[in-house]
Amino acid sequence: MNIILKAAKIIDPDSPYNNQIVDIQIQNNKIIKIDKEINHADFKTVSLDNLHVSQGWFDSSVCFGEPGFEERETIEHGLEVAAKSGFTQVAIEPHSYPITDSQSIVSFIKQKAWGKATDALPIAALTKNSDGSDLAELFDMKNAGAIAFGDYKKAIDNANVLKIALQYVQDFDGLLIAFAQDESIQGKGVAHEGVESTKLGLKGIPALAEELQIARNLFLLEYTGGKMHIPTISTSKSVELIKAAKQKGLQVTCSVSVHHLVLTDKKLNGFDTRFKVLPPLRDEANRQSLIQGVLDGTIDCITSEHNPLDIEHKKLEFDQASFGTIGLESAFGALCTILPIEIVIKKLTAAKGLFHQKQYSIAENNQTCLTLFNPTGKWKFSKSNILSKSKNSAFLDCDMQGEVYGIFNNNQLIINKKI
Template sequence: MNVLLKSATVVDSKSEFHNKTVDILIEKGVISKISKRISNPKNYKELKLDNLHVSVGWFDSSVSFGEPGYEERETIANGLKTAALSGFTAVALNPNTYPVIDSNADISFLLAKSAKHSVDVCPVGALTKHSDGASLAELYDMHQAGAVAFMDYQKPVSNPNLLKIALQYSCSFDGLICSFPQESSISGNGVMNEHITSTKLGLKGNPAMAEELQVARDLFILEYTGGRLHIPTISTAKSVDLIRKAKSQKLNVSCSVAIHNLLLTDDVLDGFDTKYKVLPPLR
């Protein structure tokens, strides 16, 4: 591929061209020159668009395809093609397939299926066998096969002792344990944030406290065990405060947030539009 990008703004904090508008010459698929102005003597294809930006490849930390078991939902090949067209160069693939990704053979299958694609797959193994929350899966074996983390997708670790053991065990190979932030006994069957809007609409609420209690519990366990903990898709300011405090105490914890929880509030549910029914709920 030979192409000349004209007047592109670079978004890369580690680059000397960060936030600068430049021309970028790509020859045989490799960037060969970046400069304020580049001529085109070889008559390469030129791409000039309004508000054109160029960045390093993106990483999606939570992707759910369907293969194996739910290929009608999405195959690995199609999912990776979509990721590439969307600017992603790596994705973390959740274990919510059928069967659940809970063994080294399952991890090897995912890596083999994606080996020749331009997008890197970072497989996430299930934390417990069959993701049923009862007993730990083969964490070390999956780690050896290439798993980058372990979680039961959108399922909280209800048993605190199980989380304690997982964190202690994973210390031996620097594994990353993920814990979905929801105390199910409090969230119950809530379908949206418990707030004035849920009362007005007559819908069961999922209170912010259900998330914050789980985050506080998990951080308390992490302080005791050590290890690496990731808390995915937090949605409340209190959760942010708890994690910030834990990081200030040198605990090895990270977190993520879904983009819709950054941009929307539960006010958009006034029209009962089910596309806004998400987990964790809009607050």
């Protein structure tokens, strides 16, 4: 595909054109020229209001359901949603049936995603059937295309299993994902243990359930060496623990979800199960600590934590409903209401490096992997903005800022509007 992006402001610290408004000429998936004014009759021109471009965004935690839960979301349609939401790569969690715990399932996901504009990068289960007992076929799944290993929303209770896994994956430079939630402390909790859960009569999940697990996992990492990624942290103490571990030289990274940065447990007042997530939405003090962790670099990346669920799993009493919210469509708009655009872009692209994916700065002769967007303009997220098959969004009726136009990746231009 041959196109020229007209009057595009580049947001890319790695680019010599950072913060400049330029034309970008692309031919056969490569940037061939960047200049103030480019015109060529044989190239399609793309002109959009207040167009900004950055390196393509990477989401480190996305669920699509397939195989097994296609009624929630399919891989093909999910990747279309991701593209229109600005993501050029998504890491797909092993939240399917069967669980991604074998080379064949990893290959299935890669095959279903072949030729799409957005790349699907499978995260494989760390243990067989994600039951926490025996390690899955980690090396075989790595060779099939798995980019990391972790049991989705399940902590490894057996410390020795986690220790052996950390030691084993070092042989092939593997990345281990360690979700942090002590289930014995969580118990039957459904909301953050605090003032709001007490007022509403909901069983609480103490912050300690997350923090205790993180502390244990960091001790194991210090003992074994290797690399660990802690997904979707949610408390002030978690930020402190990870910051201290990094200062000690441990190879630990972490992420936070968009909804934990933007929303608090005050949203639970109506017992709306769209706000039932794991970890639970915390209070304002924890939210502010998470934002500070993003700003000071302790938190490495931000994820939409996209988890489509059908009404049979969400239209229930709060105690009975499943944990999870969709988030691809609302991620950028929600983040722009609380963070500077440079930080938003940095945290939406940082996971590429953490998960060993190639990064292409916006420069001449580089491969094209771009996200197109407008960081200005205020609006409200509504049902019409939901592109996913499932509609369980925690951001309905929330204020947004900015607009995603689409992506250019794998020599494909995906745009949300007519040009």
